[in-house]
Amino acid sequence: MSALLEQALLRYDGLPVAERFHVHARAFSAPLLAMAARTPGGTVADIGCGHGLLSALLALEDSGRIVHGVDPDSRKVAWARRALAGQPNVRIEEGTVEETLARGASGRFDAAVVCDVLYLLPESKWPGFLATVRGLLKPGGRLLLKEVEGDGSWKHRKALAQEWVMVSLLGRTKASGGMALKPRAEMARYLEDAGFEVREVVDLGQGYTTPHVLYVAENSVP
Secondary structure, rough: OHHHHHHHHHHHOOOOOOHHHHHHHHHHHHHHHHHHHHHHHHEEEEOOOOOHHOOOOOOOOOOEEEEEEOOHHHHHHHHHHHOOOOOEEEEEEEHHHHHHHHHOOOOOOOEEEEEHHHHOOHHHHHHHHHHHHHHHEEEEEEEEEEOOOOOHHHHHHHHHHHHHHHHHHOOOOOOOOOOOOOOOOHHHHHHHOEEEEEEEEEEEEOOOOOOEEEEEEOOOOO
């Protein structure tokens, strides 16, 4: 385990066993360290932050970053706030990305990270969601979007089954009628249609049983 990840997980030691288990499972099933390493400094929005583990990694890796985590799940927000209460460069807020934009955050952020969020929404809402995230970014601001690739592999099918358990059976993750996994070319088109310039598509699935793909894009300057 990396020192950074160990340091972040220590923040959750005071949480109940079930919540600690969820955070640790997330730590070892998703390439959060790779996302943090590619995220620029400055002010960063963590959209759909959940328990706040990625927010913690971003804040601990660079004390100069200001991390604003937002999530609509009040339960997860409460646990994230409790775990990260002592981290001065992190703020966790309950709400949606649309509500964040409406609160006067337009053009405020140097970067936004969105990790395993888009697939939980109905596909019809993806264009609006991505456009709203773009609205949070400064001109040239960077989006790091991590999704599971719909490549038809056994890893793809395993990921769908796993998410069905988390969403429908256990209720650990809130969804809004989504569960769509797309090939990377189609995901890139969604980003381009929303006004982003895709700079990099990174395969992060090696070593995982999930086909993780990271899309690094920039807010096109009008």
